[in-house]
Amino acid sequence: IVIAATNRADILDPALLRPGRFDRHIVVDRPDVRGREGILKVHTRNIPLAPDVDLSIIARSTPGASGADLANIVNEAALFAARRGSDVVAMEDFEKAKDKVFMGIERRSLVLSEREKRTTAYHEMGHALLGKLLPNADPVHKVTIIPRGPALGVTSYLPTEDRYTLSKDYLETQIICLLGGRVAEKIVFNQYTTGAANDLERATLLARRMVTEWGMSDRIGPVNYNSPSHEVFLGRDFGHVRPYSEQTAQLIDAEVTRIVRELEHRAEDLLRQNEALMHELVTHLLEKETLDGTELDRLIAEFNARTRKSDHHEPITPLPAHGEASDPVVAP
Structure with a gap:
C-alpha cells in the first residue's frame, strides 16, 4: 500500500491518478465542530x-481553526495557568489563549501617543x-486598542457556526x-491613515472574487474570469495569464471599484446615523482598552434606553439587511 499527501492535487500528472495507482482520494479539510472537540480532547x-x-x-467558538491552531490554544492555555501559579487550566486561560492565537501577541511595550490611541x-x-x-455580520468577539502583532488595534469576529457557502x-x-x-477616521478626523491598508487589501480581494469568480456582478454576468495558475514555484501573480481582453479587464476593474465605493458609502451612512453611539463606545474603549461582545451589547442597550427617554433623540437602530426596505469578514 502506497500513501501520499499533497496540497496541490491540481498540478499532479494525471497518470499518477489512474486506476491502479493513486486511485483513492481522501480530502482532509479543516475540522468541523465535532472534529474540533475531538482534537481538543486528545x-x-x-x-x-x-x-x-x-x-x-x-x-463551538473556534470555527475555521485547524488542528495545529487547537494544539496551540491548549499549549498557550497551559502556559497562562502556569504563570498564575495554578495547578489546573481554567476557562479564562483558554479565552486568553484563543485571543493570543487568533489576534496576535500583546505588545504593551509599544507606547502610542494620545492622538494615535484615539x-x-x-x-x-x-x-x-x-x-x-x-x-448578516459575524458576532463581534472582542475589540481592543492594545497593540497585537503588527496591528495597533484588533477587532475580532467569531462566527457562530461553520460556513461552507x-x-x-x-x-x-x-x-x-x-x-x-477607514470610514470612522473620515467622519471624526476628516482624513485617512495608513492603518486601513490591510482592510482595503482584503475588501478589494473580496470584491474582485465576487466579480471574477463567483458571478455576483450583474454587469459582468455569471462568468468565471479567474483561471487557475499553473506556475507552482513562481506563484499566482507571476504565473497568472488573463483569459480575457483588455476591454474586459477594464470593465472588471471598474466593477470592483464600484462595489467597494458603494459599500463604503453604505458604511458611512450607517456610522453617521449612529455617530453619537460611536463616540460613547469609543470613550469606554479608551478607558478599558478592551471590550468584548457582551460589553458592547450592554453599552448599546444602555445608550438606546437613554435615547428613548429623551425628547430630542430617536433610539439607535441598525439598517435593514440588503434586500429589505433599504440596503446594509478579521481586522488587524
Missing part, C-alpha cells in the same frame, strides 16, 4: 482541567459597531465591516 488528556472548562464551548480607537470601533449593527449579502457585509475603520 490534546488535553494529560492536562488537568478546572471544573469550569467545557471543551464543547471552546470547539485614532486607533475610532478605527477599531468603526469595525466593531458595524459588526453589531449589520444583521457564502452569500452575496454576507460578502457585502464583510466588506462593509472591513471599510468601517
Whole structure:
C-alpha cells in the first residue's frame, strides 16, 4: 500500500491518478465542530482541567481553526495557568489563549501617543459597531486598542457556526465591516491613515472574487474570469495569464471599484446615523482598552434606553439587511 499527501492535487500528472495507482482520494479539510472537540480532547488528556472548562464551548467558538491552531490554544492555555501559579487550566486561560492565537501577541511595550490611541480607537470601533449593527455580520468577539502583532488595534469576529457557502449579502457585509475603520477616521478626523491598508487589501480581494469568480456582478454576468495558475514555484501573480481582453479587464476593474465605493458609502451612512453611539463606545474603549461582545451589547442597550427617554433623540437602530426596505469578514 502506497500513501501520499499533497496540497496541490491540481498540478499532479494525471497518470499518477489512474486506476491502479493513486486511485483513492481522501480530502482532509479543516475540522468541523465535532472534529474540533475531538482534537481538543486528545490534546488535553494529560492536562488537568478546572471544573469550569467545557471543551464543547471552546470547539463551538473556534470555527475555521485547524488542528495545529487547537494544539496551540491548549499549549498557550497551559502556559497562562502556569504563570498564575495554578495547578489546573481554567476557562479564562483558554479565552486568553484563543485571543493570543487568533489576534496576535500583546505588545504593551509599544507606547502610542494620545492622538494615535484615539485614532486607533475610532478605527477599531468603526469595525466593531458595524459588526453589531449589520444583521448578516459575524458576532463581534472582542475589540481592543492594545497593540497585537503588527496591528495597533484588533477587532475580532467569531462566527457562530461553520460556513461552507457564502452569500452575496454576507460578502457585502464583510466588506462593509472591513471599510468601517477607514470610514470612522473620515467622519471624526476628516482624513485617512495608513492603518486601513490591510482592510482595503482584503475588501478589494473580496470584491474582485465576487466579480471574477463567483458571478455576483450583474454587469459582468455569471462568468468565471479567474483561471487557475499553473506556475507552482513562481506563484499566482507571476504565473497568472488573463483569459480575457483588455476591454474586459477594464470593465472588471471598474466593477470592483464600484462595489467597494458603494459599500463604503453604505458604511458611512450607517456610522453617521449612529455617530453619537460611536463616540460613547469609543470613550469606554479608551478607558478599558478592551471590550468584548457582551460589553458592547450592554453599552448599546444602555445608550438606546437613554435615547428613548429623551425628547430630542430617536433610539439607535441598525439598517435593514440588503434586500429589505433599504440596503446594509478579521481586522488587524
